[in-house]
Amino acid sequence: MQQAGTIETTLEDSGTVTLRLGGGFDMDAGCADSAAAEAMLAQGAKLLRYNADRLENWDSSLVAVLYELEKLAAAAGMPIDRSALPHRLAGLLAMAASIGNRAGDTAKICNGPISCLGAQTTEAWREMLRFLDFAGNTTLALVDLIRGRSKMRWRDFWAVLQNVSVEALPIVVLISFLVGVIIAFLGAVVLKKFGAEFAISYLIGYGILREMGAIMTGVIMAGRTGAAFAAQLGSMKVSEEIDALQTLGISPNEFLVLPRVVTLVLMMPLLTVFADLVGIFGGYLVAVSMMGVASGQFFIGLDFVAGLNDFALGLFKAMVFGVLIATSGCMKGMQCRASADAVGEAATKAVVLSITLIIFANTIIDWAAAHFNV
Amino acid sequence: MSAADTHIQVRGLTMAYGSRVIMQGLDFGIARGGVTAIVGGSGCGKSTLLRHMIGLLEPAKGEILYNGESFTAAGTLRRAEMLRRFGVTYQQGALWSSMTLGENVALPLEQYTKLSAQDIRRIVQLKLALVGLAGFEDYAPSDISGGMRKRAALARALALDPEVLFFDEPSAGLDPISSRRLDELILQVRDSTGATIIIVTHELPSIYAIVDQCVFLDAETRTMAAVGSPAELRDNPPSDTIGRFFRRDAEEAQPA
Numbered sequence: 001m002q003q004a005g006t007i008e009t010t011l012e013d014s015g016t017v018t019l020r021l022g023g024g025f026d027m028d029a030g031c032a033d034s035a036a037a038e039a040m041l042a043q044g045a046k047l048l049r050y051n052a053d054r055l056e057n058w059d060s061s062l063v064a065v066l067y068e069l070e071k072l073a074a075a076a077g078m079p080i081d082r083s084a085l086p087h088r089l090a091g092l093l094a095m096a097a098s099i100g101n102r103a104g105d106t107a108k109i110c111n112g113p114i115s116c117l118g119a120q121t122t123e124a125w126r127e128m129l130r131f132l133d134f135a136g137n138t139t140l141a142l143v144d145l146i147r148g149r150s151k152m153r154w155r156d157f158w159a160v161l162q163n164v165s166v167e168a169l170p171i172v173v174l175i176s177f178l179v180g181v182i183i184a185f186l187g188a189v190v191l192k193k194f195g196a197e198f199a200i201s202y203l204i205g206y207g208i209l210r211e212m213g214a215i216m217t218g219v220i221m222a223g224r225t226g227a228a229f230a231a232q233l234g235s236m237k238v239s240e241e242i243d244a245l246q247t248l249g250i251s252p253n254e255f256l257v258l259p260r261v262v263t264l265v266l267m268m269p270l271l272t273v274f275a276d277l278v279g280i281f282g283g284y285l286v287a288v289s290m291m292g293v294a295s296g297q298f299f300i301g302l303d304f305v306a307g308l309n310d311f312a313l314g315l316f317k318a319m320v321f322g323v324l325i326a327t328s329g330c331m332k333g334m335q336c337r338a339s340a341d342a343v344g345e346a347a348t349k350a351v352v353l354s355i356t357l358i359i360f361a362n363t364i365i366d367w368a369a370a371h372f373n374v
Numbered sequence: 375m376s377a378a379d380t381h382i383q384v385r386g387l388t389m390a391y392g393s394r395v396i397m398q399g400l401d402f403g404i405a406r407g408g409v410t411a412i413v414g415g416s417g418c419g420k421s422t423l424l425r426h427m428i429g430l431l432e433p434a435k436g437e438i439l440y441n442g443e444s445f446t447a448a449g450t451l452r453r454a455e456m457l458r459r460f461g462v463t464y465q466q467g468a469l470w471s472s473m474t475l476g477e478n479v480a481l482p483l484e485q486y487t488k489l490s491a492q493d494i495r496r497i498v499q500l501k502l503a504l505v506g507l508a509g510f511e512d513y514a515p516s517d518i519s520g521g522m523r524k525r526a527a528l529a530r531a532l533a534l535d536p537e538v539l540f541f542d543e544p545s546a547g548l549d550p551i552s553s554r555r556l557d558e559l560i561l562q563v564r565d566s567t568g569a570t571i572i573i574v575t576h577e578l579p580s581i582y583a584i585v586d587q588c589v590f591l592d593a594e595t596r597t598m599a600a601v602g603s604p605a606e607l608r609d610n611p612p613s614d615t616i617g618r619f620f621r622r623d624a625e626e627a628q629p630a
Contacts, residue, residue: 027483027535031493059535061489064496067503091566096503337516341471 009037015046022054025062134331157259176275180282204283205306213276218321222354226329230350233333234343261326268322269315328354381406387436411585418593461531467523469515476511482533501529521552541573
């Protein structure tokens with residue numbers, strides 16, 4: 001095992017700095033110490049020279065250090081004489097010093113916290129404009145479809161339809177059942193305190209029909225289908241399939257987005273009907289088995305408070321959520337950049353965006369419903 | 375070729391996917407410090423051969439030796455040590471897209487050496503400068519052009535001072551100028567690192583420009599048809615297929 005390499009520095013009166021390389025340089029031993037040489041170069045030397053008489057073996061750990069020193073020398077306008085170096089070492093240093101692409105060709109988005117905050121705010125604003133723009137384009141495509149001038153692919157339509165309906169039903173049913181059970185448990189705790197167990201059916205009726213049925217279906221479909229839409233369109237974007245459509249004069253909005261939006265808007269209310277039924281059933285089981293509410297009493301109570309308008313409100317919400325989920329999923333997919341991890345990113349963003357929009361929309365609809373006494 | 379300067383030896387190699395034989399009876403040696411091209415028509419198994427040589431695929435029969443030591447028979451640990459001496463540049467660059475260029479080049483160094491973070495940064499700077507990408511440490515692979523990605527991938531392949539450099543279709547998807555620049559870069563790398571270079575390609579201009587030795591794979595006979603320098607194979611082709619490959623396209627590709 002040879003000892004670690006050293007770089008000795010001498011400065012002659014003429015201003016010539018000589019770097020004397022000695023021993024073996026090996027990556028496993030770390031890079032050689034170059035502080036002395038750096039200091040000497042800073043003292044206004046005029047020429048950088050090498051002496052490699054005692055140099056044994058070397059690898060990139062030496063080249064990296066010399067490259068840094070040469071950069072310092074070059075920055076000070078110092079000529080560099082590599083003639084004493086082994087042929088390959090000189091070659092590598094010359095190669096590294098030759099000018100390639102310059103960094104900074106692509107602009108950085110922001111520097112400093114304030115400009116970053118500004119950049120993010122304008123980005124959020126633009127994001128909203130893009131969403132509106134995208135929704136508008138999809139609406140126009142829908143209008144075209146209704147007037148019979150659109151080129152929607154019906155085979156796609158049926159494939160997506162199956163995916164967002166029958167294939168989504170098991171998970172929607174399972175989650176809704178559990179949500180019904182959870183609401184009933186909540187009611188059990190709260191209502192028992194007032195001795196008002198009979199009112200459990202009020203809570204379940206209102207809770208499931210007006211709110212939880214649609215919201216839970218929306219959240220499930222955002223995670224399941226919205227993400228899938230974004231990933232599908234995103235990978236099509238990466239493999240330039242969407243560009244291929246556009247160059248053929250086919251609008252990707254009509255061809256890809258429309259079938260997805262339309263199917264989801266049609267199927268969300270149907271899924272919500274199932275979610276409502278199963279959710280109420282879940283609550284009923286808890287009410288009857290754990291709270292001692294009579295079966296007949298439960299249904300009479302349910303019928304007494306919950307009306308068709310509550311059910312309709314849920315379905316209306318479901319349709320709105322359908323629009324939001326499909327639009328955000330497709331939009332994030334279409335905005336996907338051309339790289340592999342961009343697809344995952346698009347799917348994540350689609351889920352976050354659609355769940356946020358669902359909750360916002362739900363709040364607004366509830367406010368309007370209270371206002372108009374629905 | 376004397377045994378001393380034979381770097382890589384392929385002996386009786388048969389490559390197969392399950393029971394489907396791709397190529398059989400491959401026997402050739404590769405000289406140290408030379409540029410060797412694996413050539414042949416599309417789909418003849420060029421990339422498959424390369425993947426056998428770097429251990430991504432296992433041979434159905436035969437073995438591959440580096441410096442006289444069998445890579446095929448080596449155990450997991452020994453193989454990892456041998457792999458450390460390889461640098462591979464994949465067809466699409468295969469830069470890890472979630473990391474910056476600097477992190478891409480640093481990963482092999484972090485994995486295989488005990489260098490400090492500061493030293494790794496220095497070596498990364500050097501490697502990127504070598505391929506003409508000085509100052510691009512903080513760029514994401516998606517922020518740079520295709521030609522730059524290829525060169526960044528070369529910087530990553532060079533990270534550990536490899537003895538053998540593999541290139542899978544280096545000029546695929548590049549314009550003639552970028553592809554010539556890459557050819558020049560490959561020659562510079564060979565001259566200054568002394569690495570043995572193996573290229574999978576079917577670009578004749580680039581074959582004539584940089585290759586010392588060709589291994590021609592024939593898709594019809596499913597075996598190696600010839601080994602020789604590109605000029606030799608063009609002027610005295612051992613078979614019609616080879617002659618057509620080197621001559622006819624050569625006339626088209628070199629109008630001057």
